[in-house]
Amino acid sequence: MATHAHTADPDAPAVYEQFEDIDQQQETYILGMWSFLVTEIMFFGALFLIYSIYRWQYQGDFYIFHKELDYVLGGINTTVLLASSFSVALAVHYAQLKKKRQQLLALGFTLLCAFGFLIIKAIEYGKKFEHSKFPNDTFVWDAAKYGGDPEHARLFFSLYFSMTGLHGLHVLIGILVIGYLMYLIAKDHPVITDYVPTELVGLYWHFVDLVWIFLYPLFYLIPK
Amino acid sequence: MSAILERTAAPDPQVKKNYLNADHTLASWLLTTDHKRIAVLYLIGVTVMFFLGSLAAAFVRFELTSPRGQILTHETYNKMFTAHGVIMIFFFLIPAVPAVLGNFLIPMMIGARDLAFPRLNLASWYVWTISAVIVLTGLIMGGVDTGWTFYTPLSSLYSNTQVSLVLVGLFLSGFSSIMTGVNFIATIHKMRAPGMTWFKLPLYVWSHYATSVIIILGTPVVAITLFLVVLERTFRIGIFSPELGGDPVLFQHLFWFYSHPAVYIMVLPAMGVISEVITCFSRRQIFGYRFVAMSSMAIAAIGFLVWGHHMYVSSQSVLQGLIFSLLSFLVAVPSAIKVFNWSLTMWRGSVQFSTPMIYALAFIGLFVIGGLTGLYLAAIDTDVHLTGTYFIVAHFHYVMVGGAILAFLGGIHFWWPKMFGKMYNEFWGRLSAMVIFLGFNFTFFPQFILGYLGMPRRYHVYYFAPEWQFYHVASSLGSTILGIGFLMPAFYLTASLLRKDNVAPANPWGAKGLEWENASSPPVTLNFESQPIVTENPYNYDPIEDTNKVRREAGLPEIPREDPDKEVHH
Amino acid sequence: MASTPHAHHVTPIPVLLRTFFLLLGLMLLTIFAAQAPYWFPGMFGWMIPYWPLTNAIALAIAIAKAVLVISIFMGVKYTTNLVKLYAIGGFVWFLLLYVMLVDYVSRPWEPVRGWEAVPSSGLPRSKESDGGVPYPQFPAPKGKDGHEAGSH
Numbered sequence: 031m032a033t034h035a036h037t038a039d040p041d042a043p044a045v046y047e048q049f050e051d052i053d054q055q056q057e058t059y060i061l062g063m064w065s066f067l068v069t070e071i072m073f074f075g076a077l078f079l080i081y082s083i084y085r086w087q088y089q090g091d092f093y094i095f096h097k098e099l100d101y102v103l104g105g106i107n108t109t110v111l112l113a114s115s116f117s118v119a120l121a122v123h124y125a126q127l128k129k130k131r132q133q134l135l136a137l138g139f140t141l142l143c144a145f146g147f148l149i150i151k152a153i154e155y156g157k158k159f160e161h162s163k164f165p166n167d168t169f170v171w172d173a174a175k176y177g178g179d180p181e182h183a184r185l186f187f188s189l190y191f192s193m194t195g196l197h198g199l200h201v202l203i204g205i206l207v208i209g210y211l212m213y214l215i216a217k218d219h220p221v222i223t224d225y226v227p228t229e230l231v232g233l234y235w236h237f238v239d240l241v242w243i244f245l246y247p248l249f250y251l252i253p254k
Numbered sequence: 255m256s257a258i259l260e261r262t263a264a265p266d267p268q269v270k271k272n273y274l275n276a277d278h279t280l281a282s283w284l285l286t287t288d289h290k291r292i293a294v295l296y297l298i299g300v301t302v303m304f305f306l307g308s309l310a311a312a313f314v315r316f317e318l319t320s321p322r323g324q325i326l327t328h329e330t331y332n333k334m335f336t337a338h339g340v341i342m343i344f345f346f347l348i349p350a351v352p353a354v355l356g357n358f359l360i361p362m363m364i365g366a367r368d369l370a371f372p373r374l375n376l377a378s379w380y381v382w383t384i385s386a387v388i389v390l391t392g393l394i395m396g397g398v399d400t401g402w403t404f405y406t407p408l409s410s411l412y413s414n415t416q417v418s419l420v421l422v423g424l425f426l427s428g429f430s431s432i433m434t435g436v437n438f439i440a441t442i443h444k445m446r447a448p449g450m451t452w453f454k455l456p457l458y459v460w461s462h463y464a465t466s467v468i469i470i471l472g473t474p475v476v477a478i479t480l481f482l483v484v485l486e487r488t489f490r491i492g493i494f495s496p497e498l499g500g501d502p503v504l505f506q507h508l509f510w511f512y513s514h515p516a517v518y519i520m521v522l523p524a525m526g527v528i529s530e531v532i533t534c535f536s537r538r539q540i541f542g543y544r545f546v547a548m549s550s551m552a553i554a555a556i557g558f559l560v561w562g563h564h565m566y567v568s569s570q571s572v573l574q575g576l577i578f579s580l581l582s583f584l585v586a587v588p589s590a591i592k593v594f595n596w597s598l599t600m601w602r603g604s605v606q607f608s609t610p611m612i613y614a615l616a617f618i619g620l621f622v623i624g625g626l627t628g629l630y631l632a633a634i635d636t637d638v639h640l641t642g643t644y645f646i647v648a649h650f651h652y653v654m655v656g657g658a659i660l661a662f663l664g665g666i667h668f669w670w671p672k673m674f675g676k677m678y679n680e681f682w683g684r685l686s687a688m689v690i691f692l693g694f695n696f697t698f699f700p701q702f703i704l705g706y707l708g709m710p711r712r713y714h715v716y717y718f719a720p721e722w723q724f725y726h727v728a729s730s731l732g733s734t735i736l737g738i739g740f741l742m743p744a745f746y747l748t749a750s751l752l753r754k755d756n757v758a759p760a761n762p763w764g765a766k767g768l769e770w771e772n773a774s775s776p777p778v779t780l781n782f783e784s785q786p787i788v789t790e791n792p793y794n795y796d797p798i799e800d801t802n803k804v805r806r807e808a809g810l811p812e813i814p815r816e817d818p819d820k821e822v823h824h
Numbered sequence: 825m826a827s828t829p830h831a832h833h834v835t836p837i838p839v840l841l842r843t844f845f846l847l848l849g850l851m852l853l854t855i856f857a858a859q860a861p862y863w864f865p866g867m868f869g870w871m872i873p874y875w876p877l878t879n880a881i882a883l884a885i886a887i888a889k890a891v892l893v894i895s896i897f898m899g900v901k902y903t904t905n906l907v908k909l910y911a912i913g914g915f916v917w918f919l920l921l922y923v924m925l926v927d928y929v930s931r932p933w934e935p936v937r938g939w940e941a942v943p944s945s946g947l948p949r950s951k952e953s954d955g956g957v958p959y960p961q962f963p964a965p966k967g968k969d970g971h972e973a974g975s976h
């Protein structure tokens with residue numbers, strides 16, 4: 031063991047000492063990432079469950095509250111995230127083919143989309159703060175004008191801010207991770223000779239997209 | 255257990271490089287990615303936390319010796335039992351076996367050089383340490399009075415203690431255990447040595463696999479729930495507050511969705527230890543290997559569907575209560591399978607009462623009492639009478655202390671020679687095991703009676719029923735014995751490290767398993783000198799051969815091979 | 825296991841592109857479907873309320889989008905069975921959380937009306953003004969001599 035026959039091929043990806051060969055290493059990393067994503071599913075899952083329970087109880091009220099949210103802005107953000115998901119899939123594609131320039135471009139586009147998403151989100155949040163819809167002491171819901179129970183309104187916006195906020199945090203982490211990956215690629219770091227780091231970042235980013243795919247209809251498109 | 259392809263000529267064991275003496279600087283320990291060193295770091299951490307938690311318990315027990323309380327105010331008493339619960343559960347029981355023994359043994363047992371993600375492993379220790387510091391800061395700077403369960407709306411709206419800070423700490427400690435879980439899953443799936451098929455894995459590895467699955471599925475749920483409580487305290491968002499349209503029972507649902515499976519996070523790895531110890535010191539194959547392995551997986555799966563048995567009196571619906579009652583009875587079945595199989599493993603084995611074995615036998619006895627009293631609590635009717643009394647306290651201490659902690663100590667003794675290359679003093683080992691067993695029963699058995707009589711948990715006065723003082727004093731005296739019992743290993747195990755004349759051989763127990771047969775004590779940095787190849791089944795002990803070896807040495811005739819039962823029966 | 829450098833499945837760009845456009849189409853569809861009460865008036869209105877149907881449509885579309893992302897973009901379609909097991913298992917366990925709904929559905933069935941006293945709701949209410957059923961009135965505790973306590 032121990033001595034891993036390093037092939038003369040300089041492009042051969044580095045294998046860590048605990049692994050036998052590159053295949054084992056790649057499969058282990060992908061499995062590890064997926065078991066982490068299972069954790070993430072349960073993490074957001076608890077929030078989705080809480081949302082479902084209250085939505086089920088207060089469907090009528092939630093319909094009234096959701097008009098506060100702008101489904102066009104939300105739709106633009108969905109498009110932006112779907113595009114970024116596509117581009118990160120492209121980045122993985124190019125990483126497997128070892129096309130460094132295209133890979134960097136695709137990741138750069140993803141990064142751009144991520145920033146775009148956050149900017150639009152910030153605009154939306156700003157509006158909510160302006161209208162006193164952030165569920166702290168300043169929260170106001172004009173029940174006489176719009177109908178709906180003000181306490182349920184607080185609940186709805188609590189859920190809105192905690193779920194989209196946690197999602198936004200994941201976008202932020204994604205930006206850091208993608209940025210770091212691009213830095214490594216640009217520097218020709220030996221880790222990057224393998225496509226798996228890009229694949230792992232891609233899996234994470236797709237998961238962020240996946241959460242938004244559910245958040246969008248649940249908050250912005252509540253039917254009557 | 256396995257053939258060895260090649261072995262380099264073994265140099266003198268005294269000067270041999272191993273993971274402990276490979277490097278001596280502090281940085282080499284704090285920046286290590288060696289799973290064995292990280293296990294040692296965790297061992298130091300959980301030991302400190304264990305004694306801090308015990309300190310809080312000592313205050314609780316002392317306070318209860320008088321019907322009007324001894325020294326603590328109401329608030330301080332609340333903070334004491336909360337500190338005891340939080341420290342013991344989140345910083346001792348949950349990490350103890352997986353993060354110390356699991357970290358050390360899983361790569362060795364499956365024949366790998368390290369865990370799949372060594373840096374993640376180190377990160378988990380740092381996250382754990384930081385979270386422990388945060389929680390301890392919270393507990394010292396004001397404390398928390400909600401109990402370790404943090405029920406809303408007390409924790410979210412009414413308590414003005416350091417709940418937020420402590421919850422942030424617990425949120426972080428959850429990530430530490432998720433990191434460990436992810437690491438174990440990837441390692442067990444992908445890093446097994448050639449020939450190490452799933453049904454050749456030691457049962458210890460199976461139980462850790464089941465534990466890891468519980469960790470990655472359950473921990474995130476409680477993490478987000480506790481975080482919502484922090485948000486509720488900070489912004490009054492109202493998800494768990496009835497005044498704000500929320501539902502406090504929803505918190506209990508989400509909390510127990512993790513926290514019931516969490517008892518299996520604590521006890522499944524402990525069961526893994528017992529399977530190893532029992533087989534070794536009975537010199538027998540495990541009885542019903544596949545049943546024991548699969549019962550771990552069954553516990554992991556069914557354990558997720560019983561959380562409502564903590565909520566029979568919480569206004570959860572009667573229908574849900576019925577379903578959970580049924581499932582709670584069901585989850586007792588796989589645990590019972592394990593107990594029966596351990597018992598049958600010992601049957602006709604040549605049982606050897608060494609220290610780890612005494613711990614294992616104590617585990618079985620106490621776990622059976624803890625498990626059977628659990629059935630009283632799974633039945634709705636009796637639970638309504640017993641909920642919130644000392645019966646519950648006694649029940650879960652029988653499972654957690656009698657189960658998890660005794661198995662942890664048994665495991666530490668069993669693998670101590672492997673971890674540090676030193677033999678401990680067997681006399682003190684046996685004595686401490688028996689003192690702990692005695693002190694434990696002395697402490698917690700009276701609490702069953704107290705609970706049955708109606709003594710509520712979390713009260714520090716009982717002037718309304720001064721006749722309970724007898725049981726409380728008995729329990730407090732027992733806890734003193736228990737405390738002495740827990741202190742003894744701290745001394746003689748430390749002493750064993752300092753002595754020079756007690757160097758352990760590679761396999762002092764004659765145990766089976768890659769970590770015993772293919773690695774030195776202590777192991778080298780990458781665990782094995784050559785890649786192990788597995789050809790035999792686990793626990794391939796041969797009691798006849800062991801007996802004959804002794805008889806040969808004593809000059810007695812050997813037991814014939816053909817009829818192994820003859821010697822036992824005539 | 826083949827050890828050639830490109831033994832892994834490389835998803836072709838047209839497949840990715842097709843998935844992307846499919847996802848965009850589904851997004852437009854879900855926006856369109858959410859407006860159902862406006863473009864679909866009266867047809868089912870007398871039979872069932874709109875929201876169960878429209879919610880189901882929105883959820884079905886979201887699941888379809890999720891399946892596309894998971895299978896194509898995340899490549900689960902092309903990976904090992906083990907990864908498939910973990911991916912599917914994660915979602916199955918997420919659904920397991922919904923066992924909690926049994927509680928919320930069956931709370932209104934309690935034989936004794938308690939503090940969950942909003943008709944057909946499992947949630948507690950603190951105010952009767954919400955149209956909740958009044959709290960059950962218990963008789964005041966009696967004093968030793970048969971008088972109501974505190975009536976002196």
Ligand SMILES: [Cu+2]
Binds near residue numbers: 517560561563
């Ligand atoms: Cu439980």
